Each structure stands twice: as structure tokens, then as C-alpha cells.
Amino acid sequence: MRKSTLFAAAAALAVGAVTATGAHAQDGDAANGEKLSKRCIACHTFEKGGARKVGPNLWNIMDRGVAASEDFNYSDGLTAAAEKVESWDDEAMMAYLEDTTAWLREVTGDSGVRSKMTFKLPKEEDRRDVIAYMKTLSEGS
Numbered sequence: 001m002r003k004s005t006l007f008a009a010a011a012a013l014a015v016g017a018v019t020a021t022g023a024h025a026q027d028g029d030a031a032n033g034e035k036l037s038k039r040c041i042a043c044h045t046f047e048k049g050g051a052r053k054v055g056p057n058l059w060n061i062m063d064r065g066v067a068a069s070e071d072f073n074y075s076d077g078l079t080a081a082a083e084k085v086e087s088w089d090d091e092a093m094m095a096y097l098e099d100t101t102a103w104l105r106e107v108t109g110d111s112g113v114r115s116k117m118t119f120k121l122p123k124e125e126d127r128r129d130v131i132a133y134m135k136t137l138s139e140g141s
């Protein structure tokens with residue numbers, strides 16, 4: 001009971017944060033997002049079947065579940081977040097890329113968790129563009 005109340009509060013917070021920044025990832029520029037993704041490739045591959053590096057492969061990331069890459073050892077925080085958030089929708093991804101640890105803490109309600117991803121995309125427009133690019137990385141597009 002207590003756990004679900006905490007989660008409801010965290011979810012409300014997350015929704016509030018997204019509304020305040022006016023996040024609409026569907027407006028993103030995928031071509032610019034592909035350029036921005038060069039900042040990610042030190043740690044991630046984007047192609048289908050790509051290897052894990054410091055971070056998991058990101059093919060089909062916008063459709064698959066949170067922390068769902070089978071060959072990657074995720075942090076406790078992201079593993080716990082996966083029980084609360086089913087998939088990477090625009091809102092979740094916008095908040096995650098802005099500050100991964102803050103998002104994990106909000107979603108899990110656990111201020112002790114820390115993301116393994118020590119990289120942020122502070123500019124809202126950049127995040128929108130990268131998300132638009134990641135949406136192109138699936139079988140359906």
C-alpha cells in the first residue's frame with residue numbers, strides 16, 4: 001500500500017516536470033538527432049544486433065521495455081524502475097536523458113539509487129531530436 005502511494009506521488013511529480021518543460025518529443029528532428037547520437041556512441045551501439053559497450057545496445061529502444069536488453073547488467077535503480085515504467089515513451093525518455101539519476105530516484109521513490117549512465121542531455125531540443133532519431137530504429141519504420 002505504502003509503496004503504491006509513493007509511486008503515485010513520484011508519477012505525479014514526473015508528469016508535473018514534463019508539463020512544465022512542455023516536452024513534445026514527436027516534434028523532434030531525426031536527422032539532427034542522428035548527429036547528436038555521436039555523443040552516445042562511446043557507450044552505446046544503435047544498430048540491430050549491435051554489441052553492448054559501457055551501456056546497452058539501443059536498437060528498438062523506444063518500443064522495447066525499460067532495462068530489457070538481455071545481455072546487459074543494469075543498475076539496481078534502472079532494474080527497479082522497469083517494474084514501475086513499462087516502456088520508454090516520450091515522457092519517460094525526455095526525463096531520463098535530462099538527468100538519469102534524478103529520474104530513477106523519482107520513479108523508484110528511492111533516493112539511494114544511482115544511474116550507471118553518467119551522461120546528460122540538458123537541452124530539451126537535443127533530447128527531442130535524439131528521441132525522434134531513436135524512433136526510426138525499429139523494424140516498423
Ligand code: HEC
Nearest residue numbers: 039040043054055056066067068074075078115116117119
Ligand atoms: C558514458 C557512457 C554513456 C553515454 C555517453 C551515454 N550513455 Fe546511455 N547508458 C549508459 C549506461 C552505463 C547505461 C545503463 C544505465 C543503468 O544501468 O543504470 C545507459 C542506459 C541508457 C538507456 C536505457 C537503456 C535500456 O535498456 O533501458 C538509454 C535509453 C540510454 N542510455 C540512452 C543514451 C543516449 C540517447 C545517449 C546519448 C545522447 C547516451 N545514452 C549516452 C552509458 C552511457
